[in-house]
Amino acid sequence: MARRLLRVLGWLAVGSGVLLAIVPVRWAYWARLEKVPVFWQRIGPVRDALYRLEDPIRRLGDGYSVPDTLPVLRFALVDSAAARWRGQLDSIRARGINVAAGRRWVPATLGAGTEVNTAAPSLDAELTWHGKFRRHWDGRQRSLKVRLGGGATWWGLRGFSLITPDNRDGPGLLLAAQLARTAGVWHPRARVVRVEVNGTDWGLYYAEEAIDAEFMARRGLPGGVLLAPRATWADDFPDHRRDPAYGQGVSFNRASHVHALALEPAFQEVEAPSDSLAAVALGQWARLRDLVTAAPDSPAAVPDSATVAAVFEVAAWGAADALRHLLADRHNLAGDNLHVAFDPRTGRFRPIYRFEGGLVTAERSRGLTNAPTLSYNGGPLPLWLFVNQQPAFRLAKLRALYRLTATPAAVEAALRVAAPATALLTQAPGAQYPIRQRRWVADNLRRDLRHNRALIHRSLTEDAWLYATARVTGGRLRLELLPEGEGPIAVIGVQVRQGKAWRDLPLALHKPLLAGIGLVGAGGELGLVPVRDTLSVPWSAARLAAVRLRVRNALSGQELPASRIRVVTIP
Incomplete structure (x- = not known):
């Protein structure tokens, strides 16, 4: 009995040791594979061998299932259209570049039950190969461009691109779209979908909104003009x-x-x-x-x-x-x-x-x-x-x-959108990711963005936002904040003292005075200066009894009281 108990305890110890070894083994595996040069990762046999080595370890503790709510786009091509499409791909591969990107379309149908209308018949569509460069069409997944006929839309779109996740470094597109929305920058919408062509599962894709006249109209600019670089x-x-x-x-x-x-x-x-x-x-x-x-x-x-x-x-x-x-x-x-x-x-x-x-x-x-x-x-x-x-x-x-x-709220909101896609895209069987991209999970995103936040806030107070100054014709001004740590500031005016009164220096005079800092706006900020630095500007009126600068915080927009600012004239 005692011998059997010892044997059981021994096997438990061995099992515990194996489980405890998984974490350092996986860490060592990532550390080793991430040092594999990208050049070797792009060579087909080497890449496939790396994937085969990776899968057994990657799947320890990882589960993968496509959610039922994930849209599935089912396209069907007749034999002649499919043959013509394959011929276009062969021509692209032979040339090494897609010189007709977005111009040669083949007819197809988009099957019912793909969020267009579950009860509707198949819709007319056209497909073409998306992208000029090899990264779009040389892997197991190939990027597509879709346009629907008859006024039909999917996700409110008549046309959209289906981009392989390889070209967006994991969930970067979703993260960027969310942050762009927070920053007030126009960015095409994107979502993860599953694509089937003639009954074959092509895997997971990004469905990305096309940048066209409808893109402008959806953003309140129906009469707008779109200019895009032309790759001739x-x-x-x-x-x-x-x-x-x-x-x-x-x-x-x-x-x-x-x-x-x-x-x-x-x-x-x-x-x-x-x-x-x-x-x-x-x-x-x-x-x-x-x-x-x-x-x-x-x-x-x-x-x-x-x-x-x-x-x-x-x-x-x-x-x-x-x-x-x-x-x-x-x-x-x-x-x-x-x-x-x-x-x-x-x-x-x-x-x-x-x-x-x-x-x-x-x-x-x-x-x-x-x-x-x-x-x-x-x-x-x-x-x-x-x-x-x-x-x-x-x-x-x-x-x-x-x-x-300034707060993690914006980044966390973006991560809530991107993190599920991270798990989905990086765990998909046969996902075509360079090794380095598989580590792009939410924890790493938070760590890296936290690091960037530290850099940004250090830059806000330490970067010298001074531009090259003009020739000094008189003295120099040194600007001091009391206390320090106000952040980047903007000079919004110059005042001089005449007797007991202060008056604003006319714009025509203080504009050249502040030209060395960088003129931003006659009615707003006139220059950026850093904290704890000396502000050197040309000053032709050095004999004035006193001078002071009106300053406001460049981030909050609040003007600082004069008691917090001291200007010293240096002869």
Whole structure:
């Protein structure tokens, strides 16, 4: 009896040891596989071997089931259409690029019971291969584009894309869409769906709203104009060389796709309700191009804020740049996938943020100052580089980042949307994910966003938001806050003392005074300065008995009382 008891206890000890070893084994496994270079992960046999090695460990404690509430889109193609579609895919693979993306459609039907109308017959639809590049159509899953006929809609959409999750780095698209909604930035809606084609399960996809005239109308701008970069890939260049039309002095950089932001109207696809509105939009686009290309290289030369505000929706551009940094998304706002909406009522442009596969990782995030490098060789100044240089946009970006990260509520709301998709997409059998993407679970997202929050708040008080100062003609001013720790501040006016009274210095005088800080707006913020730094500005009236600055918190908008501010004139 005692021997049997010892044997049972021994087996229990062994079993407990095995279970306790699962966690460190899985951790070691991830640590090892994540160091496998992405190049090797993309080679088919190596990738498949890694997946086979991973599955037994990944499934320890993991369950997988597709919820019954998940929409299922069932498409059917007749034999001739299916053969033509397969032929298109073979042609794309042979060329290495989809030069006819979105142009060659094949007829199909969308089956009943797919949230269109459960009692309705099958609906007419058309399908095409989505995306120009290999990542969209070379894996087990291939991205599609769908449009419905007869005025039918699904999820309120007549047309939408079905994007393989590989191209959105896990649940990044859902997370970005939720954060964009919080930040007030336009972003296409997205949801996870299951796709079947001719009875074959194609797996899980993102259904993404198309950016088109209906996208604009759904956001209260039915008469708006949509400008989108046009990728003019020539059929004569199957070896991935660019169309010579792009050789306008603008260098091509894989990381930034500068050519798409060269602000040449001829390189834009324009979708407008009428030719007259298209002409108005392109005329304003030419004004935007002139504004950007006329800006000197020095950031100290700041365009008049009224001119900037007349062309840009400043808050929207700043918030979009905040999302780009928060999500470490280095592609769409620096390249081909930037879409711009033009509002003919105000004559201003606003960006449409479209997440393009950045990763929220502490390793990739570098705070606020790590803007992507946009190179150009004597050509027009890239649009996003111009945006990053302007104080108005930087202030809007600061406010958006503060709103998104000051409390965890916004991020947690986004994670509540993204986390279920994380579990669903990363546990799907045969899911085509690079190894690094499988770790993108809610806990990691919270950790990385928490890290980004720390970087952002440190940047709010430590980054030198001073622009190059003009030549000092007299003395210097040192601005001190009592006590410290107020956060980034904006100078909104200058006062001088005459006798016992204080009067505002006329705008014509204090505008050049503050040009070295960066002029933001004649009626609002006139400059950004950091806390605990010395503010050096040109000052030609050094003999004035006293001077003081009106200052307000750049985030809260509250003006600070004069007792909290001390200005010292340094001879």
